[in-house]
Amino acid sequence: MNKEQISKRYSNSTVEAQEKVVLKSPGTIANLVCGFDILGLALSEPYDIMEFRLTDEPGVTIINRDEFNLPTDPEKNVAGVVLLAALEKAKSNKGIEVTIEKRIKPGSGLGSSAASAAGAAVGANHVLGNIFSTDDLVQLAMIGEKLATGVKHADNITPCILGGVTLIRSIHPLDIVPLAAPDLFVTVVHPQIEVRTSDARQILRKQVFLKDAIKQWGNIAGLVTGFMKNDTDLIGRSLEDVIIEPIRSILIPGFDEVKLKCNEAGALGGGISGSGPSIFMLSKDETTARRVANIMNGVYDKIGIESNVYITTINKNGVEAYPIQNE
């Protein structure tokens, strides 16, 4: 899909541009096993709900309808900075009010900040009259990711906006490639522990062995091919990370046991979601996905760590907007 096709696809949205819109902004899995920093996928659940309204008074107003106590100062809020940037880019003298019901827990490794950032970019685009290209949306949303993580990265934002499995071939210049939206089930466990993204970055080695890098890029090529051919066996064989996972998994108690038992139970494979602590496993069918969920619950019950488990699918549409009737 080239840029025009992506833009066309994106503007074929559920609703026409209008002054009020509500949308579902999905959770995402970045760093897809061997695809560190380049591959991501969108989840059907969990998702945030965001409502946008164009206002006559300039500026951004944030209303939180959840328990997370996120900042309402737009300069300090992930969605806020994106909305400010969108208004500025649009040279608009209007304002935007956003009401956020966050359901993706911050710090879960499921793209909570990306959902806010991407949702804000798409929501702003709707109320401002569908003026932004997909590349614009990704660039705007990256401003939110920068605030949240200190780094402009697009591997959660891109699948969040486009749906399916996406490739970020390059950030400078931005080169995003939608790959496929396979009919796979995803089971995700979020153990209620904290893994800071900055810690997860810091423990990585700056250099890696060439032989490991070669193994990794063989797996990446296999994984991409598997997604595009819908070859689940090849996807399974390629879900192997010899570089990042051996280091980062140390930060996640129960990781090895979850992965081993889920693979034995028939999952295709999986790994750390984002920089953790969530762990995901892909399965061909719902029965296996449920079996995997039971295993995940069992492991964390035994260790004595509270956990949330989601049994879901790959979201094919990304952020979805719905019209709001005018009162």
Next chain:
Amino acid sequence: MNKEQISKRYSNSTVEAQEKVVLKSPGTIANLVCGFDILGLALSEPYDIMEFRLTDEPGVTIINRDEFNLPTDPEKNVAGVVLLAALEKAKSNKGIEVTIEKRIKPGSGLGSSAASAAGAAVGANHVLGNIFSTDDLVQLAMIGEKLATGVKHADNITPCILGGVTLIRSIHPLDIVPLAAPDLFVTVVHPQIEVRTSDARQILRKQVFLKDAIKQWGNIAGLVTGFMKNDTDLIGRSLEDVIIEPIRSILIPGFDEVKLKCNEAGALGGGISGSGPSIFMLSKDETTARRVANIMNGVYDKIGIESNVYITTINKNGVEAYPIQNE
């Protein structure tokens, strides 16, 4: 394509198994820019011609019909060791006589030894009654590559046998994945200098920066996607090697100038073929491929190094066998 499909495809060959066969075994490009050690493609030209005959006397007889003075002792000949292994694997008490007209110059970086090894495996399979799977053929041919280069590698052998662009996801266990056979033109220049494969291996660094590895695997994912979607722009953007080429290209005089001028002239991109010294460039159309050939000739004329240039296409069929009438 799964293993059964590959085998089926392969056994849909031009000829039925018979006691005499002649075949064309094509040159190949391994280490496809960012796809070091994992991606290769087959060329329509140059190719070796090999004729096989099952004999009543056991053992292997080699007849060379070229100027290269390759060993006729089967234990020291790339095709010879493959034929010996094939006879042993087949538990045959017969022998094989092979007549080789080598047209792919040894040491060119165009898979000359792989053409001998893969041709021998396929030829043996024909005269012994089509008893080997594609994986068997690759394993047999790797015995020849081991003799030639000291390393069992399959990234020339696999495209030589299957045609098109192929992925070696893994050598242990062997996992070969045919990707696509795009309608692209390939221009190859072989400057008449020697680059030993062992030297080209030795100058590589054992460790690479993680940030470079990430860039490389973004490009690999882009290249694979480009081949599968037949997206030539994406192929072009992804033909970038930040790890191997900056080091190995030092061994090839004129490399930077050839690449720069060919890209300016409209080529999609390219790089070192195998471990060199040949350089290849991909183009969308024949006109560009011919322009690229002129540039290559011009650069080496100026430097004063003799060179051969091929203007060809991606070979879609791999080794092709033809029947021989019995005298």
